[in-house]
Structures are given as structure tokens and as C-alpha cells.
Amino acid sequence: MKKKRSIYSWIVTCILALGVFICWFPLLMALMNSFKTNRELFTNIIALPSSLKMDNYIRTWEKMHYLRSFCNTAFLAVLAVILIVVFAAMAGWKLCRVKTRLSSFLFGLFVFSMLIPFSSIMIPLYRMILTLGIKNSLAGLAFVYAGMSVSMTIFLYHGFVKSVPYELEEAALIDGCGDIKRFVLIVFPLLRPITFTIIITNVLWIWNDFLLPLIVIGRQQQYTLLLSTNTLFGQYSSDWTAILAALILSALPMILFYSIFQKNIIKGIADGALKG
Amino acid sequence: MKKWMALLLTVIMVMCSFGAAMAEEKTAELNIMMSSANLMEQWQDFCDQFAAKVLAEQNIKVKINLEMPASGQYDSVLQARLNGGDAPDVYMIHCNNLNVYTKANYTTDLTQEAFTAQLFESVRKTVTLEDGKVYAAPLENQAWGVLYNKEIFEECGLKTPDTLTELKAACETLKAKGYTPFMLAFQEQWVPQLMTALTLGGKVSGELPDWVDRMYKDEGSYEEVREIFDVIQLIMANGTKRAMEEGSEAGAADFAMGAAAMFVQGTWAEGSVMTANPDMKVGVMPLPINDNPGCTMLNMATSSVLCVYPKSTEKELALQFINYIYDEEVSSQLFQACTYNPVAACHTYEPSQCVASAAEFLAAGRAYEELVLPSAVTDEQGKLLQELYVGTVTVDEIITRLDAAFQNANKLN
């Protein structure tokens, strides 16, 4: 019986390993060919590169203004996520705890729009951005992301607060803690598990979003990584080695982020989906 | 309290003096938007030159923001900027859309600007609208048709065909020698669209001069020009494989390496061709569409032009920029770097192979001005030709759908 189990385990492991190879195949191909010269690429596309030439990376690094684009994206994602978490946690907590008609109306107002497709608000949203004068501003864009994300995030916090025992807050109330103090000292720390999930999903979304920055950010100084990569495709449209190097470069931060936090990310995503 | 007041006063005074210093060296910002991302460096250099000149001559520190979205998104980004009242000061459009943009009050009358006097008359005409005013600065102007590989043609003893029969014979000769006649690169729909631009242009200019006017009045039909699809199908049947996987740039590179003898592509592709193979001998020839040599002509067109936004806050600078493009000292350098053809008297550089090759046909009067169709119809043509190539529509369906698209566009404008 035990032997049978371990043979089974072996076979499954082998099949899964093969699956990983197939799953990573596009990434591996991109990585491998990004070190080649164009001539090498066309003679044998699946051979290993003859040497680890960094030429493609050097020229795309400069063209993409990699560091600047990276910092822009990081700034945008971090600021947006802070706004999302703070705004939504505050609102989600109060909406759950206060049980008045106003509260359920507001909650309904937030949840109602969760399924509106982005394409239907794109142009009016752009006009709004212009009216407020926050075009070309990464900080402004962070607020836009906050606005688009809060309904879903409030929904998640609202659900989570329900599962947090009220007694702790009550105790603080008796101690004479004000609302803000109570939120900062007691409630927010309790929300940590769901906050983590929210941080991860939103960082992923904002980091990989394309259409909104494309329209809002018109200056190269403020370009995000994806926008810089996209401009590069226009310049190198048939030069695959350079394009592949650019693809790898722009996917790299997320892959590193993932390899460092993989455990937390996987846990965060699972929690978010199953508890929300 | 007094101390605070003193401090405040000092701060205000310091700021005022800064302000005064700033006033002497003025700053300005100029937003420019173009769709030619492949020419980013050339234009960036040019903008730097312009900024240096303005600083030296007028003591204005100009910051130029050059935005170049990839061509697939260009129109949507530009439209979003324009209708949001946040237009770039200078922007690029296709000359065929000049009428539409002018009607929407997005262009400035440039007739009085110095550069217009420099333009060749034939080019100037293309940026002049019905009211006789010039609304744009032309960058790319060309007489284009089919690019062909001169060496392959010589080797096979071929001369440029004047009729459809000759073209068919040429295809057979090429195939017998082991060459593929046509390069097909249909991934982006504007490339197959070029075939309709050429065939329609030839047919209409040669035999049905009133067709476009009648189409705009809902009185014509693609049925009348049905024979253009014979040529298109001939090209498709004698082309390279995997056309839908081939982008325009890849197509130009493959054509340069001898993958096919002919390529239905404008002379704007010459730069890419020459980069891929600097020794390439390339020529331009008109595409025959039937057995009437009178229809076998080159297409004369202005494609990219620059417009100035009328409500621009830096209009004066924007106009200076436009004029600077045709400045005697720098213009030739810019146009040559971008592989544009000469459009004005100040362009003294040696024309490229394609221009020289097209000149023979132009001298013989074998060229027509590009037909201006609604852009919805042009888009539809490109889409339908992709579908024709993969076999999901028939010619009959194409004719019905193009007629419908034209009528729909008429109804909306």
C-alpha cells in the first residue's frame, strides 16, 4: 500500500514537473533569446545563447529610462495602495458597525458599481481628471486608482469586520477612546490579514494596468514601466531580441517581488477570495 | 509677533526678487505629439536644437514634451486629449483627416506663415483645403506604388509591367526562377489596406473620375470597381506565406533580404528596408489593375502632417517650431534623418533611391492624387482584406459591406 502511494506520488510529480516546463516555456524562451543577437535568434531560436551578452539589456535599459520608470511605477503603486487601504478600512469598519439607514444606503452605493466595465467610464473619467487638473500627475493618478478600487475593497473590509468580535472595541469605548484612536489602535491592527490581501491584489493590479496610465500620463518623465515598454515596441517593432529584453526587464520587478513574498502572496490571495 | 512679521516680510521680498529674476529669463512649455515612435531620436534631437535656438535668440527657456504613443493607440490618445480641451500645442495627423479636424476647429490657419512659401506647389496643394487656406505643415509626401527588388527583376529580365497581363506574366517568370513574387505582411490592417488605396486610385483616376463624388452622395457602388479585387487576389495568390504573422517592419526587413520580388508598400518603408540591407537596390513602380495602361499610375499622397492647436497657450512658439522645421539650415538634416522626401525648396539633399525611381513616372505624368475616403471606410477595407486573405468573406460580401460602410459614414458626417 505504501509503495503504491509513493509510485503514484512519483508519477504525479513527474507530470507536474513537465507541466511547469510548459507553463514557463514562454518565459524561458523570452529569457534565452533576449541574450542573443538577431542573427543568432534567426539561425536557431531554441538553442542556448552562445554567451550571456548584455547588449540588448544595456540598450533597452537606457531607452526605457528603466530606473526612472521603475521609481514612477513604485511611487504610484505604493501611494495608491496606502490610500486604498486607509480610505477603505475606515469606511468599511464604520459601515459595518453603524447600523442606520444611511449606512446601508452608503454601502449599497459602493457595492452597486463593482461590475461596471472600465471602458464605459474611460472618457468621462478622463474629463474629470482634466477638470481637477491632475493630468500627468502620478499622485493624482493614485487617487484615481483609489476611487476605482474602494468599492471592492470596502466590500472586503466590511465582510471581514463582521468576523471580528465587537467586545474589544466595546472595552475601548468604555475606556473613553475616541473614534479615531479606537480605529488606529484597536481595529486597524485586527484587520491585518485582510489588509495584506488587499495590498497584494491592488499592487498587482496597479503595477500591471495599462490603459489608464496610457491616457492620463502624457509625459515621458512620468511614464510607468509598462508605458515605457510600450513606447519601445514602436521603436523596435521587428527587433525581437531588444523587445524580449524589454519584456523581461519590465516583468522582472514583479517576479522578484513574487519570489520574495511568495508565501504571503499565495496565502493572501486565497484568503481574499474565500473570505470575501 | 514683530519678529514673525519681519520674517514674513523678508520671505515675501525674497520671493519677489526671485520672481523678478524669473521674469528676465522666461520659461515656456511646448507639448508636441507625434505617432512616429520609430523616429523618436531624430525628433528629440530636433526639439533640442529648437530649444537651444529659442533660448539663444529670445532668452526663453522652452521645455519640450515630446509624446509618441505607439501607432495603434495614437488616435485614441490624441482624441482624448483634444476633446478634453487639453490638446498638445503641435500634433501629427494623417493628411486625409485634415478636413475633419479642421471642421472640428482643431487646426490653425497657417497660410500666412513663412514656411508655406517654401513648399513645392504640388505638396502645398495637398495641405490646402477648399477655402484655399493652408492648415497643416506637411512632413511626409511621396509618390508611391509597389516596391520592387531591382536586382531580382534584372536577373529575370523583367521590366516594370504596364498591364495586368504583363503583371501575371511577370509573376510566372519569377516563380519559374524560384522567386516569390509578392511580400505579404498583413498583421497590421493598414498594410493590406494599401492594396485598396492603390487599386481604387488607379481605377477611379483612370476610368471613373466621378466615382468618389457619387459615393459621397450615396449614388455609387463598389460593384463598379469590382475588378480591383482581381489584382488583389492575384497578389494574395502569389505572395509569401504566413502573412497574418508578419508585421510591417518585419515584412520590410524580409523583403530587403530577398524573400520576395515585390512589396505593396509606400516609400516610407524605404528606411526600414535600407537598415535591414544597406546594399539593396529598390525601385518604385505603379500597380497595374487591368489592361488599360492609363490606369497604371503612382499614388501621390501626403501622409503625416503637423497641425497647430488654435487655442494653444504657446501658439507663438508652436508657430515658430513649425517654421523652424523648414529652416534652411536645419531642415534638410531633419528630413534626411527621418528619410522623408523633399517637400520644400529648402530641401537640397540627394533624394533616396525610391524618389529617384518614382521621378520617371512623375515626369511622364503617370500619377494621381490620392483619393480621400472616410476613415471608417478605409479601416473597413483593411479589415475586409484581412478576412479575404484568410477566406472568411467573398468578394460579393466585401462589396455589400463596403457600400454599407460608406453609406453609414455619409449618414453620420
Place this chain on the structure above:
Amino acid sequence: MKSKAKQNLSLLLFVAPALIVYLLFKLIPAISGMFYAMTDWNGFYQDFQFVGFANFGEIFTDKPFWHSVWFTLKFVVVNLLLSNGAALALAYYIESIRKGKSFFRTAYYLPNMISGVISGYMWMFIFTKVLYYFADNWGWAFLDHSWIGDPNYSFIAIVIVSAWNSCGYLMIIYIAALQGVSPQYIEAAQLDGGNGWQIFWKVVFPMIRHALTICIFWSLNNGFQMFDTVYTLTGGGPGRATQTVALNIFEEAFQGNIRYGYATAKSTVLFLIVFSITLLQLRFMKMQEEEL
């Protein structure tokens, strides 16, 4: 107990920041979008006219639009089955082995971290260069198709890329659900003599229904808004063969006749379709869950 008014006041204070950004960047644009749907604005000229429901009437006879709806439906169904099936199988088998669980989990989730635009271009390289290399040099004729040109094959290509992108995410959810299934049940079923297949369907599957509901909801919602991957891979072509609804709307708003008002009418219709389908799905699956 504080008074209602006082409670409401503190509620408003805490909700205000979220409410302000939400109103500015989501609700007001959404409502003014619906207003544009009743105009003939082309997003280009400054003036426009109110046309009532004429745009909605026109949608009924808009063949390309319904073609794109049909294509999207096909895509949603196939993609839903494929990515959920693969994710569930992966989750189940990964959980069934002894060593390397966390390695495989990590490895299969990776593609989900890569943005749609980047993976679209990466796969473009595979479909237009690498597969042909195998076809030409190794004689693998089954790969010699026009993967992004022939509508039948490009459908497969699009499904593969989007399943590749989303499978890892779904797998994580299924794994978490599977971990919640107590091994005692499985052992009991094994003692009763059930084989692996039976145990999965009769014992495990009912206990992860909740995860299934969530994953299907997510796949539906994502599938209907499909844009990035198709846009980079085929651009909706050849012609309009692989155009999804989101692409069709994008085309209507920004290309050709640039009819912005009409495009928003279309996206309102898309919203209604997605809304009713997800509502139906949630109702249906809730009912099933309760039955058990």
C-alpha cells in the same frame, strides 16, 4: 448608546475620504457615461445632440457588435471550462503528492504576476516565431498553422494565453479550499472502497463548492471584459473575427466613425449582460450550495 444623528455623523466622517474619491472617479463618470449613451456625441466635435434611446435601438441591428458578443460568449465558456478544469486538476494533484507542494504552487502561480500586455507580446513571439521553428525544423506539422491569423486557431491561441494567465490564480483558491477538506472524510471513503475518481466527485467536490462559485464568478467577470491579451495578440483580427465586446466598444469609440455616444450605449448593454449573468450564476450556485 449614542443618538442616531451622532452615529451618522461619525459614520460620514469615516466614509468621507472613500466616498469623495469614489464619487469623483467612479460614480460620476459612470453616470455621465450613461448620459453620453443618449447623445450622438462623437467624442470629437464640441457639440452634440440628445437622441434619447436611438443608440440602443441601433444596437439591435449592429451585426459586428452581436458577432463580438457571440465571440465573447464562446470565449467565456471555453476559457471558464479550460482554466477552471486545469486549475482544479492542478490543485488536486499538487495536494495529493507528498514533497514539493509549495514548489509547484509557486511555480504554477508565476504567470499570474505578469501583466496582460507583457504576456501578450511574449506569446506573440511563441506563436509567430518559436512554433514555426518546430514546424519547419522538426517537422511538427500540427504546429504549422496561422496561430494569430486563422480565426479558428487564433481563438485557441487567445484561450491558451488567457488560461495561462489566470490558471494560477484559480489554482491557489482551489488549493486553499482543498486544504479545508478534512482528511478523515477521504480516509473514511477509502475504507468504504471508493476509487480516486469517486472520492473526488462524491466527497471532495461538494466540500469545495464555495470555491467553485467564487472562481466561476471571477472567470465570468474577467472573461467578459477581456481586452489586453486580444488587443496585443490579434488586435481583434483578421477583420473582426476575434473581436471581443470590449474591443468592439473601443473601436467604436476611437476608430472609424468615432461614435463615442454610441459606444457608451454599447458598454451599458455590456454592463447589463455581465450584471444579469453574474446575478443568475450567483443565485444558481447559492441554491445548489444550500441543497447540499
